[in-house]
Amino acid sequence: MLNVVIQNFDLKGIAFNNILYGEEGNFSINISPDIKIFPDKKLTSLEIITLKNSLINITNDELIKVRFESGHILEILELINSNFKLETVLKLTEDALRKLLNSDGASILLYNEDKHVLNFYVTSGGASGYIETIDVPIDSSIAGECFKRKETIIINNAQKNPLHFKKTDMKAKYKTKNIIATPLFFENDTIGVLEAVNKKSDVYTQEDIEVIELFSSLISNKLMNSKIYEDLSSTIKGIILAVATAIDLRDNYTHTHSKNVSTLSIKIGKELGFNDSFLEELEIAALLHDVGKIGIPDEILNKPSKLTDDEYKIIQSHTIIGAKLLSEIDFLSKNIPLGALEHHEKLDGTGYPYNKKDGEISLFGKILAVVDIYDALTAKRIYKEPWPKEKVLRILKDDCPKKFDCEIVKALEKCVNI
Template sequence: MRLVHLDNVKQDMKLAKPISDSGRYLLREGQNNLQRFRKRLKKLGIKYIYVEDEISKDIEVDDVIRESTREEARQFTREFIDDISNDKTPDFNKAKKQVETIIDDIIDRQGVVINLYDIKTADDYTYAHSVNVAVISILLGKKVGLNYRDIKKLGLGALVHDVGKANIPNDILKKPGKLSEEEYKIIQEHARLGYDKLKDFKEIKATSLSVVLSHHENFQGNGYPRGVKGEELHIFPRIVAIADVFDALTSDRVYRERWSISEAADLIVSRSGQKFDPELVKYFMRYITLYPSGITVRLNDGREAVVVDQNEGYPRRPIVRLLDTGEEIDLTDELNLVIAEDKVS
């Protein structure tokens, strides 16, 4: 399978990963005649889909968690945020079980490359983003050596980190243009609002709450809402800060198209020691896949190819398959060739 822009969907392509919205399947795996659905999907804010065609039929794009786990977690996050916004008591036991399921999936699928191009509709963005942030945070927490109990607390905080956005007007959250200074100040309130909504529930620990309050703090101390800096900030929000920005950048939004994974990774590195904890950035970069299987790239000689697999230890030199001839090239063997662009589809 491979990832393609809706504008480039062809007659011979079939849907390789299902598309859902608000817990309902819109299109199921194997759906053909995809051009018929282009306009409808664009209205939902979807710009890219996974397809299977002749050139990509044997390329595997495995996710680090099961599709059923991802969908259940999205739906749960929606219910949790709805409960909070309606002043109801959320189901914390269900929340903890949801986090445990994500952790168990990650443990069961050790070695699976993270597929970070999750297909999100505009309405589903907050919930899908919350799940992705939880997955990336749990993976990073595991890599830095947190124990199982702490990983569960980290995962819970990450899953509900944006709960305060339930109290932010939709016309600001989904504004297609640049936010005004006043609107940006309103957006910034979501961290404090989320913390205030959750702080009196004994079922959520202080370390999980620190994620909700402090995931927009910066390592050098110029973040919000409190301006806490460095290791004065608990490690949980320092982890989630990386996951939050990374998933946001690599997601399509109403006001911009997604960044490529390599572009987002470069930004994370460029802000190391300023916005992000430099030690955590080192761990993150050690385990991120810059060119996931199924994305289309352009080589420095102008030819386009789809990524087939990665070469361990050589993150910028995967194995690719040329779109015009089907020839496979291992970029560790062809040192004169490099990936010049990875936002091609």
């Protein structure tokens, strides 16, 4: 429990009998004649009393093994809770777990009910990239035994253990020396296994059990909820893409345009460092940015000759129609209709439909305005050949910061030149 106490109270170090374990923090508190603690934050009286009770019987042997990774698990928990995508959650977990357990590799395996096996959901370390397609049997593997027993298992001589599933080592040309595995739970059901392998300088111990079980408790609910969310999200986005494609097909000039805009918008969002929540909404906003064209008559949408002023105003109304349609869908974020409404606005107020200026335009609108023009000009149309990307980028750069956000244009240039 000592490692958990260290993490919960953000301790940088403990001095016991004048020997410092860890390092000095921003604060120092004497909690007994023999013990001084160094927290990284100011503690309340109740927290100090709790620490006195928790540390009253500590020994030098316990402190030698303790990990002073102040705030690390709390930071991981904050990051886990701030991201939707399962890929990000698992990557954060794997990297942090390997560091804390000083291990060469780590894996998360999820139960495949149809095949009654465990499948690698994410891997990191020495065997990563080789073992992801392997089915790990429940009845003849260490991970499977952990899954069945619903308790943490340590095997410090894996090669001599009859349960060691050697197919993973053979596939990866890897030698598993030791392993620690703990079950992942969702409510009362075991859904998988979290494991770390090959501790670099020692064997796995009771202290390692506390760390890996803490990680299991942090990610289990998030793991399943994220998987359910992503499965649902994938279905919804499939429907949205079908709708967007159908709308694009009505416009003879813009087939695949919505998908192109979505793909490039996500690349720009990643380049600018936005989190998964933002990217998820941006993807949907981009797919649906032209949804308002559903309300434009075919004879105007596909008119082969030049539009009249009145017809052009009708075309412009697709932004308002789209925003209104999307704002009436309860499960969509309030940000998503802004993509439909603002993707033709310009920072200097010369865009449409409302002549919004820089501070009035959402980030979604600013990104989609740039990407919409880029795809329109670089795509082949019946009435024109595709423009070279260099020419389009030059136009966009010449128009920023007057009409377009310079950082977005820079990100676009980097993404299309990779």
